[in-house]
Amino acid sequence: MQVWAVTLDENAAAAFQLYQRGLELVDADSRQRLQRFYHKIDSIRGLIGRLLPRMLLIQQGITPDGMTFGRTESGKPYISRQSMLQFPIGYNITHDSGLVAMAYDCSPGLYHDPPAYRIGVDVMKLQLPRRETFAGFVTIVNDQLTPLERNILLLPSLQETEALRRFYLIWTLKEAYTKALGLGLGFDFSRIEYDVPRNRVRIDGVVPQGWRFVRFQLAHSRSTGQDVYVGVAAEYTGGEQDGCVVEEGQPDAWLKVDDAVTFLEKALGT
Template identity: 55%
Template sequence: MQVWAVAFDPPSFTEELYQKGLLLVDPASSARIKRFYRREDACRGLIARLLPRLLLKDRGVAPSMMTFAATEAGKPYVTTPNIDPPIAYNLSHDNGSVVMAFADGKSHPPAYSIGVDVMKVHLPRRNSYRSFVDTFQEQLTLLERELLSPAVSADEGLRRFFWMWTMKEAYTKALGLGLGFDFSRIEFDVVANRVRVDGQVPQGWIFHKFQMTETGEQYVGVVAELVEGVETIVVPETDPKPWFKSFRAVTFVNRAIEELTQTE
């Protein structure tokens, strides 16, 4: 399993770079990107589509041979034939970060074996910590609500909440589930680093926690990876992360332009 994280700084992302990047994706993807009202969202959408393409290029796939599809729930996956081993990937983005997790999709269909979620640790405007957390009460278990109680400082409680939420998102995304899954069925004990689903530890999962700081803002994230024959574990964010690579958006897109426009 590996993670590529692209830090996005809007002022540095020029119109020329954006237009050149659009030429690297298929017409349907380009049209979807252009539909975003805010240019920042369009740039994040562009980076998200370039990430798997650059991954395939690194695996020796010519740009003209790259094909993708999406599940009924909207989760994209690679359909390029004759990739050995198959590639499973998933994407997430929030504010100034776009993240892709990927792994060999051997044990399960690639569309249903890995999920990632990343979120900026912050309070929305005009929200107190208590009012913000209370908004999500029905999606939290009793234990999770206790771990976010007023006895915990607001700063620590906010970090705990985003760990819980990214864990729930990553798990359901790995399974290819769409909106409507009851998040209260998933419990993440952030103190013990233990995950339960419907009261039981799910079998065969590795949950990788990670954190990063971009332009002074803190982000936390989780990769959920379904692996055959392993005891489910949660890998703490403090463990070494040789599988994590970070890029600046401008550098990343310029690299994509260079490599994806090479003569096949």
């Protein structure tokens, strides 16, 4: 499993200039959906999200006219012509603010729940909603947290920056897990527990057998400052383990990061 992330500066004029040309790289239905967004920045984020799996397929030797995609009943996208590939590919897309990310796996060991497979990812920017205190923010989602999670978030000695980082790691892990399952809305997040200090995960009070979780963090320097994002990728690989430990993903071969202009230029050059 790996993650490919693309950063986007909302004031990047070059990305806006490449957007129109980039629309020609996706199918007509996707093009129409992207053009319905009221804000152009949302259209660009959506375009990047659609181009990420296409660029992955190109790296696997698939030409654009051989790419077809489908969706499960719950709306999870997947590659529908897996027979053209040497190994199957599972992927999941997420975005928040100025970051779009794709978790993917293309290995012979990928065989659980085809054709979408059990892989999910979620990212969030480290920021409080406007006019909210951290304690008030936690209160809003109180019923989606376990008692242990509330305790590790509201320690009196904990600095707010670390508390916020813990909260978004908890939340992105919950999101990544349910996305990997291919579930829509309605899954009770309080069934999922992430003990951030110990990097341990429990589902319904027990260790989830066969699951791999990798957390990551990256900074995006913009014209108006620096944003920090955290995220978690989740994948069901099968097998058993003594405990489910959340791994730390490093910005190397596991985590690939491009800025939007570079990514779009690559896509247009293929």
